[in-house]
Amino acid sequence: MSEKPVNITADRPGLQMTITWDDGHVSIYPFSLLRAACPCAQCRGGHENMKPEPDADIFSVALEDSPATRLTNIVATGAYGITLVWEDFHDYGIYNWHYLRALCPCPACHNSQR
Numbered sequence: 001m002s003e004k005p006v007n008i009t010a011d012r013p014g015l016q017m018t019i020t021w022d023d024g025h026v027s028i029y030p031f032s033l034l035r036a037a038c039p040c041a042q043c044r045g046g047h048e049n050m051k052p053e054p055d056a057d058i059f060s061v062a063l064e065d066s067p068a069t070r071l072t073n074i075v076a077t078g079a080y081g082i083t084l085v086w087e088d089f090h091d092y093g094i095y096n097w098h099y100l101r102a103l104c105p106c107p108a109c110h111n112s113q114r
Contacts, residue, residue: 025109029105039054059110
């Protein structure tokens with residue numbers, strides 16, 4: 001599995017972010033999934049709960065459209081990830097490439113992680 005993106009786009013009206021990976025795979029992330037899976041210590045409940053992969057149950061968390069799930073900016077964080085800035089000003093999580101690839105909700109990726 002490759003873990004380096006070649007393109008990242010945000011479809012704000014469609015409430016989703018798309019990453020095209022260097023192996024050709026395309027991951028489409030609903031903003032609500034990205035926010036529910038925020039990897040920051042505050043959202044994870046402390047540093048002791050932070051892991052390199054998202055929790056498996058994150059795929060069943062449903063967040064409604066709100067300022068917390070409206071993306072305002074994507075900021076490059078070194079060569080290893082991005083920081084997402086939300087309309088409620090939350091911008092603490094660094095989504096590294098490995099974490100984002102593991103978070104891919106497509107059936108092929110999601111089913112292979114079970």
